[in-house]
Amino acid sequence: MIRVIQSTLLAGLFGLTLLGPWAYASAQQPTAETPGEAVEEPSQQRPSEAQVMADAKLGETVAIEMGKILGVAMSPAVGLAAVGLWVQATAEHPESHWYASWWFIATMASLALLVATKDVLGSVAGPLKQVADGAEVLLNNGSGVIALAASLSWVVEPLGAPATALAQSALEVLIPTAHAAGETAAALPSSGLADWLGTGLLAVLTTVIFAVVWLVSQTFNVMIMLNPFSPIDPFLKAARLAVIAALITACAISPWLGIPLALAIVLFSVVVSAYCARMMVFGTVMAWDLARGARGEQASDRGVLAFAGKALEGVPTRRLGRIQRSDNGSLIFRARPWVLLPAKAHALDGSNLFAVEGALYPSLVADPEGRGGATLDLPPRSRGTCASLADLFGLQGTGTSWLQRQAESAKSGVTSLGARLRSSWSVLAR
Structure with missing residues (x-):
């Protein structure tokens, strides 16, 4: 099913990109025949210079709009502030655009500056780094x-007029009798329908393009949140800004550069959209728990919230579900594909699993030290409950991951150093 959806999106993007300018150009060509003049065959017709200029202008417009949409999708706060400033500088009546108001630009710019400050100071923030990254994930949502x-x-x-022209051309192909009935009779019912279809098609296409690219960008933010090595975060963010800058520059230079680059980004985003959607849900739950400091939440009657890990066969990684007991008492992981489809139960062998406490969240792993891929990852709200989970689900035991042990060792060292410094100061102060 996922492959069918992805193939449909890919075909639609290619078709609309290739047919859009052609349909707009054909819609602008006169169709009425002047008395006494012979109309050339379609194969002999050549576009006028004005039509060539119009097509070139349309290509530039498509490139610029795709650059704006993708840039804003990859970095919403920075992109919205930049677009607002652009509209303020170029539009005749910028006050008519709500996203170009100065209060909106200032708000987005302030958020972008706050995130940049967090990235620069994250290396000295310690455990607060993940909390701040979680807040950024929620902010980007x-x-x-x-x-x-x-x-x-x-x-x-x-792009409203080209989209309407594309819809009008499609209607004339699908309903040829409407065109044959005469211009007056055909224009009245079809013009409104074409405008409605064109605007709707443009809105759907914009939403799909924005959504898939935004999902990839949000997955990038989730990975940064889970990354324990904060000094490399600014470089990762700089790499993403470099991609945005390259896209905007290519779209501004020529549509022959901008549109292929934009399509490459969109097509890649479509291919990985299913995984990114699961990562977005995973990151949102993690970020919410980290932001509110949730921990120690015990299992409810519905089971324990969890995400599928790499070691769980037959289930896509990061799929959301719950650990439960079935009617016959066996341990299962129940999850709904695409959230809305009927739930599926996957059997678990609790006797071979350990509840391992991690640096950010606990996991069910086949190794007590957390080595190897996790079978299930639990959200941060389940921190501190490994012992009760092992008893509840009949697991083999509990453990602590290597990273968590290193964090505890570092914390113990800092505490010991602080105690020694205080003791030395008390001696010197006598």
Whole structure:
């Protein structure tokens, strides 16, 4: 099913990209025949210079709009602030665009500056680094919705007419009798329908492109949140900004450079969209628990919230589900594909699993030290409950991961050093 959806999206993106300018160009060509003049055959017709210029202008517009949509999807706060400043500098009436108001630009710029400061100071923040990264993930969830609304607002004006022309051409092909009935009779019912279909098609295409690219970007943020080595975070963010800058530059230079690069980014995003969607859910739950400091939450009657790990066969990694006891008492992991489809139960062998406490969240692993891939990963709210989980689900035992042991050792060393410094100071102060 996932492959069918991805193949459909890929075919639709290719078709709309290739047919859009052609349909717009054909819609602008006159169809009425002047008396006394012979109309050339379609194979002999050549576009006029004005039509060539119009097509070139359309290509530039498509490239610029795709660059804006993808740039905002990859970094909502920075992208919205940049687009707002661009509209303020170039639009005749910038006050008519809500995303170009100064309060909105200032808000987005402040959020972007706050995130940049967090990235620079993350190396000295210690355990607060993951909490701040979790807050950024939640922030990007909200700003992503705002960015999508802004993208739908600004894309209709420059690309609404080409989208309507594409819909009109499709209607004439699908309903040829409407065109044959005469211009007056055909224009009245079809123009409104074509406008409605064109705008709807443009909105759907914009939403799909934005969503898949935003999912990849959000997955990038989740991986940064889970990364324990904070000094490399600024370099990862700089690499993403470099991709955005390269895309915007290519779209501004020429549509022959910008559109292929934008399509490559979109097609890659479509291919990995299923995994990124699961990572987005995983990251949102993790970020919410880290932001509110949740831990020690015991199992409920519905079971324990968990995510599929790499060692769980037959289940995509990071799929959300619950650890439960079945009616016959066996241990299962129950999950719903795509959240909405009927739930499927996957048997677990609790006698071969350990509840291992990790640096950020506990996991069920076949090794007490957490080596190898995890069978299931639990959210941070389950920290400190490994012993009770082992008793509840009949696991082989508990353990602590290597990274958690190193963190505890470092914490113990810092505490010991602080105690010695205080003792030395008390001696000197006598």
